[in-house]
Amino acid sequence: MSFNLANPVNTALLVYILYTVQRILFPPKSLPKTIPTEFKNGYSWMPKSHPPTLLYKKYTPKTLEPFNGQEGKRILLAISGVVYDVTAGRNFYGPNGMYANFAGRDASRGMAKQSFDEEMLTSVDQPLDKLQDLTPEEIDNMKGWMDHFSSKYIVCGELVENDAI
Structure with a gap:
């Protein structure tokens, strides 16, 4: 060749x-x-502003409630005692979003039952929902949501009883 x-x-x-x-x-x-x-x-790696610093801390239903996204504030929600910062998903969890009723609240029961109804939310003045009446399928569904949130959003705390802090 x-x-x-x-x-x-x-x-x-x-x-x-x-x-x-x-x-x-x-x-x-x-x-x-x-x-x-x-x-x-051209590409610039410098961000326009530094993202806000998050501290891992304990929240009660009362201290979690203000983080509902109103007036452009951060949006937090809890599932099974784990608090997630879902501010990046403002379109879903912020005011007028389809999951807006979960913002600043314990969304465990609603996520487990795939329901957006207000009855799924425990009042902030009552003890945390123990979720004892959930079926195994609903618990698996809630765990699936937790896996989804853990892979997409920042875990920033834990939800405890009102008198625990």
């Missing part, structure tokens, strides 16, 4: 290989004229 430059395909491949080797060995040395500040002019 011989390499014949009379064949135009071989000639084109040789020129391409030589050009590629030249670009690898002698890369261009020109620098951009301006430092990129946004994606239109």
Whole structure:
């Protein structure tokens, strides 16, 4: 098998290989004229603002209630004693979202039963819902929601009884 430059395909491949080797060995040395500040002019890894710092802490139903997304505030919800920061999902959990009634509340029963009804929520003045009457399928459903939330949102605390703090 011989390499014949009379064949135009071989000639084109040789020129391409030589050009590629030249670009690898002698890369261009020109620098951009301006430092990129946004994606239109180039990539900038610097965020526009630092995300808010989250501290892992204990919440009671009363201290969790203000985190309902009203007036642009953070949105937290709890499932089975675990508190998640769902602010990134404001379209779903914020005011006028389809899960808005769970914002700032214990959503365990509603998530287990796949219900958005207000009756699924325990009053913030009452003890935490023990969820003892849930079926095994409903408990599995709630655990599935917890897996979903744990993979998508930040765990920022635990929900405890009103008198525990």
